Amino acid sequence: MMIEIRFHGRGGQGAVTAANILAEGAFLEGKYVQAFPFFGVERRGAPVTAFTRIDEKPIRIKTQIYEPDVVVVLDPSLLDTVDVTAGLKEGGMVIVNTEKTKEEVLEKLKKKPAKLTLVDATTIALEILGLPITNTSILGAVAKATGIVKIESVEEAIKETFSGELGEKNAKAAREAFEKTVVYEL
Amino acid sequence: MPKKVISGNYAAAYAAKHARVEVVAAYPITPQTSIIEKIAEFIANGEVENLEYVPVESEHSAMAACIGASATGARTFTATSAQGLALMHEMLHWAAGARLPVVMVNVNRAMAPPWSVWDDQTDSLAQRDTGWLQFYAENNQEVYDGVLMAFKIGEHEKVNLPVMIIESAFILSHTYDVVDMLEQEEVDEFLPPRKPLYSLTDFDNPFSIGALGTPADYYEFRYKIAKAMEEAKKIIKEVGKEFGEKFGRDYSQMIELYKTDDADIVFMGMGSLMGTVKEAVEILRSEGYKVGAAKVRWFRPFPREELYELAKSVQGIAVLDRNFSFGQEGILFNEAKGVLYNTGAKPIMKNYIVGLGGRDLTVNDVRKIANNMKKIIEKGELDKEIDWYHLKR
Numbered sequence: 001m002m003i004e005i006r007f008h009g010r011g012g013q014g015a016v017t018a019a020n021i022l023a024e025g026a027f028l029e030g031k032y033v034q035a036f037p038f039f040g041v042e043r044r045g046a047p048v049t050a051f052t053r054i055d056e057k058p059i060r061i062k063t064q065i066y067e068p069d070v071v072v073v074l075d076p077s078l079l080d081t082v083d084v085t086a087g088l089k090e091g092g093m094v095i096v097n098t099e100k101t102k103e104e105v106l107e108k109l110k111k112k113p114a115k116l117t118l119v120d121a122t123t124i125a126l127e128i129l130g131l132p133i134t135n136t137s138i139l140g141a142v143a144k145a146t147g148i149v150k151i152e153s154v155e156e157a158i159k160e161t162f163s164g165e166l167g168e169k170n171a172k173a174a175r176e177a178f179e180k181t182v183v184y185e186l
Numbered sequence: 187m188p189k190k191v192i193s194g195n196y197a198a199a200y201a202a203k204h205a206r207v208e209v210v211a212a213y214p215i216t217p218q219t220s221i222i223e224k225i226a227e228f229i230a231n232g233e234v235e236n237l238e239y240v241p242v243e244s245e246h247s248a249m250a251a252c253i254g255a256s257a258t259g260a261r262t263f264t265a266t267s268a269q270g271l272a273l274m275h276e277m278l279h280w281a282a283g284a285r286l287p288v289v290m291v292n293v294n295r296a297m298a299p300p301w302s303v304w305d306d307q308t309d310s311l312a313q314r315d316t317g318w319l320q321f322y323a324e325n326n327q328e329v330y331d332g333v334l335m336a337f338k339i340g341e342h343e344k345v346n347l348p349v350m351i352i353e354s355a356f357i358l359s360h361t362y363d364v365v366d367m368l369e370q371e372e373v374d375e376f377l378p379p380r381k382p383l384y385s386l387t388d389f390d391n392p393f394s395i396g397a398l399g400t401p402a403d404y405y406e407f408r409y410k411i412a413k414a415m416e417e418a419k420k421i422i423k424e425v426g427k428e429f430g431e432k433f434g435r436d437y438s439q440m441i442e443l444y445k446t447d448d449a450d451i452v453f454m455g456m457g458s459l460m461g462t463v464k465e466a467v468e469i470l471r472s473e474g475y476k477v478g479a480a481k482v483r484w485f486r487p488f489p490r491e492e493l494y495e496l497a498k499s500v501q502g503i504a505v506l507d508r509n510f511s512f513g514q515e516g517i518l519f520n521e522a523k524g525v526l527y528n529t530g531a532k533p534i535m536k537n538y539i540v541g542l543g544g545r546d547l548t549v550n551d552v553r554k555i556a557n558n559m560k561k562i563i564e565k566g567e568l569d570k571e572i573d574w575y576h577l578k579r
Contacts, residue, residue, distance in 0.1 A: 036361035060461040063546045
């Protein structure tokens with residue numbers, strides 16, 4: 001079965017890189033993958049969407065993802081302006097980077113997902129990277145909540161993407177997020 | 187080389203590297219830029235030997251530099267998109283007229299105005315009559331394979347024409363996908379160094395190119411290009427077959443047929459949208475539709491014979507054009523219909539204008555088109571010939 005993941009971020013937060021690293025991680029496990037951005041007019045801070053598809057067989061479909069299995073929100077402020085659950089499949093999951101509670105987040109979602117996953121990726125990124133760039137830490141939460149890719153594969157894919165110390169730090173951020181992620185069955 | 191997850195643009199850059207190109211002259215334009223950036227990176231990292239990168243001030247100059255380089259016998263590569271390709275237009279004629287096998291990747295991008303960076307085939311199709319071969323890639327793998335085959339086909343002594351490998355803006359250029367690349371030794375064996383028919387640096391045999399062609403000669407020059415294009419069909423099939431035998435991916439057909447054997451309705455189109463169409467065909471077949479897909483890989487030379495064979499056996503062809511010729515119709519539709527006029531094959535043909543400027547064609551859209559075609563075939567007449575399918579009403 002193909003799994004379709006949609007990332008919501010803001011320009012500069014690395015949503016596109018997150019989609020690519022997730023694909024690379026799944027690829028390392030022998031899956032077929034596809035990762036791509038929806039390119040608007042790129043500017044820092046503007047809402048950005050990126051997509052990842054993962055399947056056991058080659059992926060032919062070339063459209064954007066309209067009915068995702070998983071939605072990943074890198075920036076909590078997007079919950080106020082973007083309908084992140086648009087098209088979310090029945091039984092689908094939402095993963096949010098936030099310091100808010102389950103109730104506070106649910107209140108902002110237009111559609112109630114089957115699973116809600118919360119992680120304070122910004123704090124983790126600030127502590128480990130010294131920057132509020134959450135694209136690698138949020139992938140720890142994706143690994144934990146979905147099981148579609150192992151955390152070890154995410155770490156490896158991160159180190160392939162960023163070399164040296166930067167790779168080590170980002171992999172650490174993903175691992176830290178993996179440990180701290182909380183999954184709620186709704 | 188193991189499989190890698192790379193973008194269509196990186197697939198193009200790696201293919202150029204593996205083809206051991208000797209000269210690259212290019213000017214940046216979205217969404218092509220990451221091709222030439224990657225090539226510049228290969229050079230900066232010392233990963234390539236004997237590759238000269240010529241920075242230029244425009245696409246017109248880029249192609250001019252490629253023409254000069256290719257005329258010395260060098261294997262030459264460039265890349266562009268949309269307005270950049272349009273600016274090159276004059277030089278495209280020069281490359282083909284001088285019989286120089288330059289290879290260029292054009293990332294299909296909609297022409298402005300209004301400004302757009304998204305996918306649309308009108309930029310490359312508007313270069314239809316320049317004498318370049320044109321190959322439309324469905325996915326990143328085909329971008330990689332296409333560039334390698336382009337050198338072999340274009341440089342073939344019976345062809346000697348430039349080749350354009352075309353990929354979709356963002357849908358391929360910036361999408362990461364699994365690409366099975368070849369080992370350098372495999373490429374070297376498949377694609378030996380270029381053997382030019384002539385070289386400007388062969389000082390013992392001086393000659394001139396681009397000289398005056400009087401009415402007594404010009405006509406024959408044109409005929410030779412026409413003949414080389416016809417010959418190219420044979421070479422494309424030979425090279426495509428060899429590629430399949432060596433590397434397991436067959437390109438011997440200029441039109442790739444997908445589940446057309448017992449199909450009543452065939453969707454015909456080019457490029458990345460055909461990936462979605464094939465997916466849709468599989469889904470529609472499970473729902474009982476007798477549909478298939480015909481992906482036109484090579485638009486120049488146009489696969490007349492293969493189209494005729496297909497058209498004999500189907501009731502309807504839905505031509506999906508991600509392009510438009512103002513004052514006429516979709517360009518593939520126009521060509522396909524023209525080819526069949528003097529044959530006995532007369533399937534019902536309808537033109538769906540889809541995806542202009544990057545608008546998505548979804549599986550559900552293909553289902554709607556299938557339903558529309560079914561009705562037309564039952565009735566035996568077209569509701570309309572040209573359907574601006576996505577139009578907001």
